[in-house]
Amino acid sequence: QVYVVFSEELKCxxxxxxKSMMYCTxxxxxxxxxxxxxxxxxxxxxxxxxALEAFTQIPYRAKKCRLYLTRPVTLRIDFYEDTVxxxxxxxxxxxxxxxxxxxxx
Numbered sequence: 001q002v003y004v005v006f007s008e009e010l011k012c013x014x015x016x017x018x019k020s021m022m023y024c025t026x027x028x029x030x031x032x033x034x035x036x037x038x039x040x041x042x043x044x045x046x047x048x049x050x051a052l053e054a055f056t057q058i059p060y061r062a063k064k065c066r067l068y069l070t071r072p073v074t075l076r077i078d079f080y081e082d083t084v085x086x087x088x089x090x091x092x093x094x095x096x097x098x099x100x101x102x103x104x105x
Contacts, residue, residue, distance in 0.1 A: 001017070002017060003032070003051055004049045004051045005015070005034075005047055006043065006095050007041055012017070015034070015035045015036055015051060015058075016036065018032055019031045019032060020050075028044070029045075030044075030048060032048075035060040037061075045063070049093060067080065071088055072089040072092040072096045073087065073088055074087060074088075075087075
């Protein structure tokens with residue numbers, strides 16, 4: 001189900017798919033995936049509208065995808081042997097993420 005949500009950051013109404021909802025003190029916060037901007041945002045429940053049928057027929061500008069078998073790596077420094085090796089990492093750190101984004105651009 002595609003909805004229309006208001007993004008404070010973009011200052012416009014965007015098409016979105018709702019991922020989750022959580023109750024705050026007096027309202028609901030809704031996590032949405034913006035299908036035209038490929039980003040996740042949180043919005044208040046008052047900023048969510050049902051999309052018109054014609055609005056949902058427009059093709060999305062962004063698509064969620066995965067890069068099969070792409071794994072993060074990190075540098076392992078051994079001070080005793082005075083060596084540096086590139087080894088697989090358990091998660092993406094900020095430097096690896098930025099490097100990967102620069103490669104995609």
